[in-house]
Amino acid sequence: MNATQLFEEIKKKKSFLCVGLDTVLEQVPEHLLKYKDPVLEFNKQIIDATKDLCVAYKPNTAFYEARGIKGWQSLIDTWKYIPEDVFTIADAKRGDIGNTSAMYADAFFNLEKSEMSFDAVTVAPYMGKDSVGPFLQYKDKWVILLALTSNPSHEDFQTLEGSSGKLYEEVIRVSAQWADNDQLMYVVGATRGKEFEHIRKLAPDNFLLVPGVGAQGGSLAEVCEYGLNTQCGLLVNSSRGIIYASKGLDFAEKAREEALKLQKEMEHILKNKGLI
C-alpha cells in the first residue's frame, strides 16, 4: 500500500486511526481464557469491532515475544486475521548492521520465510543508513523510523543540540535521502504536540505515525492542528485507551465505542481541513 492508497483508505473510512494491539494475557477478559489462544481470540474480536473505524493495526512485537513461542504464534495468527485493506505495522523497533537488518526484514516482510508480511516495520535510527537499507529493499513496504518518541526520556538523546540542530531533526534530514514518501514514515509522539509544526517543515510530505494519544496524555486536536498535510499525513495510534476500555464481556463493544469517538473526532477534523 503506497501513500496515495493509504490516503484513499483514510478518505473512505473518514479516519486516520491506528489501533495498537498491545495485548497482554493478564489483561484479557476472563471469559476468553477458555480459548486455546486467548490473546488471539481477544485480538480477533477487537479487529472485528474496529476494522471499519481504523486504517491501520499496530501490534507491538514486545507484547508477543514476552510469551515466547506461544506469543510469536499469536502474532502470526493476528497478522493473518487482519483484513487485507487495513495497513499493518510491526512495531518492532529493530535495526542492526546490514546483513542482520536483512534478516529482520525477512522476519516482518517475507511471508514465505516467517509467515508474516506486514506493510511496515518501526526501525531505530541509531546505527544509520546501512541498518535501514535492507528494509527498503522491499519496494512495496515501509520503514517507520523513530524520530521524536512519546516517552519522557526522549530528552536524554533525541533533543541533544548538535551543530546542525537537534538529533531528531538530523535523523529526519539525513534519512529523507534514503527513501521517498512512499516508503518512509517517522514516529513522532503525540505528547510532542507543539513540535509538530516544526517537524512538518522538515518532513512536509511524509506520513507520521503518532503514538501517545490516550494513556500517554497526547492531544489529538493539537497533533492535527500542526501535523496534518494535504494527504492527511498522520496515522494516530491508540492502544490501551481502546483495547482495554472494559475488562468485561462487553470489552469489544466498549473498544468500538472508544474507537468510534476518535473516528468521529477525526472525521470532524478532516472535514474542517477540507480533506474529505
Place this chain on the structure above:
Amino acid sequence: MNATQLFEEIKKKKSFLCVGLDTVLEQVPEHLLKYKDPVLEFNKQIIDATKDLCVAYKPNTAFYEARGIKGWQSLIDTWKYIPEDVFTIADAKRGDIGNTSAMYADAFFNLEKSEMSFDAVTVAPYMGKDSVGPFLQYKDKWVILLALTSNPSHEDFQTLEGSSGKLYEEVIRVSAQWADNDQLMYVVGATRGKEFEHIRKLAPDNFLLVPGVGAQGGSLAEVCEYGLNTQCGLLVNSSRGIIYASKGLDFAEKAREEALKLQKEMEHILKNKGLI
C-alpha cells in the same frame, strides 16, 4: 553472572572470546539437513566444539526471527543447550517506552514466561533512560548498550558533534548514571580500534562487547592495546569467522581451529598484560 565472576571465567579459560551464533539455514552443511532442526544441530555441534575456548555465546535474534516460529524455537533450544557457566547474550538491539521494554525484558530474561533467560541483552539507546530501566530491574542481568557500532554508517548519527561531545560519548556519559559495572556494558565495534583509548577514559571499568573482528575487518591486537582494563573488560565477538570456517563435514572441527587461534592470541595478550 557479575563482572567479577565473568573475569574469573576469563582467567580460567584464558579467553575473552564470545562466539556469535548467527546461524542461517542456507549456510548449514548439507549433512545436517536430515535433522528435525538443522540450525539447532549446527549450533549444538559448534557449542560442543568451542565451549572450552570461549566465555560467551551471542545468538543474534534476527537470524532466528527470520525463520518465524521455527527460528524462535531454535533460539530457545540453543539457549537451553549452552552450558550454565558460559555467559549468554541475546543480541536483540531492543528498546521501547517503559511498559514495552518491560515486555522485552520478559522475552529474554524471564524463564517462566518465555523459556529463555539470557545473562544479557543488547539495547539501543535512542529512546533514553526509561527504555533501558526495565531491563535493569532484573538485578542479576545485564544491559549491553549500543555505543559505537562496527558498521560503516555508524557515522550517520553516533559521531555527530554536540555541545558536550559526540553522541556516542554522551550515550556513555549519561547511561553510566543508570547502572553500575555489574549490569551495564557497551557495544564498541572492533573496527573502531583507535577510539578504544578514548572510550576507556569515558568507561574505565565497564565491560565492552566488541563485534567486528574477522569478517568485518577489526584487529584484535589494536582493540586490546587500548581496550583492556584491570578486569580484562572485553568480550570480543567473532561470528562468521568461526561458525562458517568450513561448510563440510568438518565444520565443527574447523570452527574449533578458528576459535583456538583467537583463544591462543587472547591468552598471549592476557599474559603480556599480567592479567593471568
